[in-house]
Amino acid sequence: AGHIVGVTQLSSYLGDRVTCILVILLFQDSAFPNLEGALLSSPSPLVLPTVAWQASNAVIGQLQDQLDTSPLYMDPEMLSQLRLNASSPALLVFRLPYSTGANLMTVKEVLSGNDEVIGQVMNIMKSQSVPYTAVYTAVRPSRVSHSAPIHRSIWSGLSGTDLFLNSSPQEGGGGCIMLWAENLTVSVLRGGRWERHDLTSLTFGEGVTPRLQGSLCNQSHSSLVLNYENILGHRSFKLVFAMSQRHYKVSARRWFTLDAVEIEYDGQKATFNGSRNVYAPAEYSYRCQSVTNFRYPLLVPRTSKDPANQWRVSFTDFQIQGFNVAGGEFSYASDCAGFFSPGIWMGLLTSLLMLMVLTYGLHMIMQLHTMDRFDDPKGPAISVPQTD
Incomplete structure (x- = not known):
């Protein structure tokens, strides 16, 4: 009670608990407590009542590094068409919506719908008989007390423009x-x-x-x-x-x-x-x-x-x-500038063109040969008769 799990501690928890190469991550903009059924059916559930939102927000990056694979953002319809391989690592991410409206019934309906989505995902995974680890977390708290220094953002005039x-x-x-x-x-x-x-x-x-x-x-x-x-x-x-x-x-x-x-x-x-x-x-x-x-x-x-x-x-x-x-x-x-600037490219292309012209000229000169036979000036001249 009163302990807040930070980034380092959560990373150690994930390292110890994620033993499968298939990980399902469900997260939404605000948390709700209707997950008792899934927790009771899990053979080894782990519940962390209070986790710093900076830590929960870093879960995707930690799982990416641990599994060495990119996340796939999905919904239950896509998952039902996907055939999972127990030998290939996968990180499946489901984004659960949350209503911020003032209508309490609307919020209740959205949360109930999210429970149904979680149930669909669990049923699909059971039907495929592939071992997996499921992680559920909120991205950040739905309400933040202004007196609590959870996140403080300020500007500082460094050099006047930073x-x-x-x-x-x-x-x-x-x-x-x-x-x-x-x-x-x-x-x-x-x-x-x-x-x-x-x-x-x-x-x-x-x-x-x-x-x-x-x-x-x-x-x-x-x-x-x-x-x-x-x-x-x-x-x-x-x-x-x-x-x-x-x-x-x-x-x-x-x-x-x-x-x-x-x-x-x-x-x-x-x-x-x-x-x-x-x-x-x-x-x-x-x-x-x-x-x-x-x-x-x-x-x-x-x-x-x-x-x-x-x-x-x-x-x-x-x-x-x-x-x-x-x-x-x-x-x-x-x-972002490459090693070769436009000026360097122009110089290289011009030099290459001149080299090609020089090579062609040398090649033509080398093809010239001295005549081995000459006309005899003392011999009879060539006569061409005139014809009408």
């Missing part, structure tokens, strides 16, 4: 996310024309204190949420940078990626995927002169039908670090 997100005391007290950009703009397509809005002064302006509600950071995931108002006609407007880090066996080191840049506006969401282009070693920061989704794009819409196709984002002289921030300064920057 964005610095402080973590809570449970995370170690230091800053956990840093962002810097010389220019930050967003544009939306309306009536065949692009409407542009500059967010630089609202984000990095002198004396400006933007709101960071919803931001979080832990050992495996970081999320920076910039909250604005009345942007391009939208009363509520958010710019979200979602990052994660994990260990890759090929390189034998941890890397962090900018998984997504999201624009949330009046209940809608546009998502740009950046994990393929924006990445760096976990102990480094990432820097690039231009990060956009249109001209030389490093950010791409998640799908062809995603609302992100109607949006443009542009960051000039962009630098971000979501992990291992120390001393309020960026770590060594991993730059």
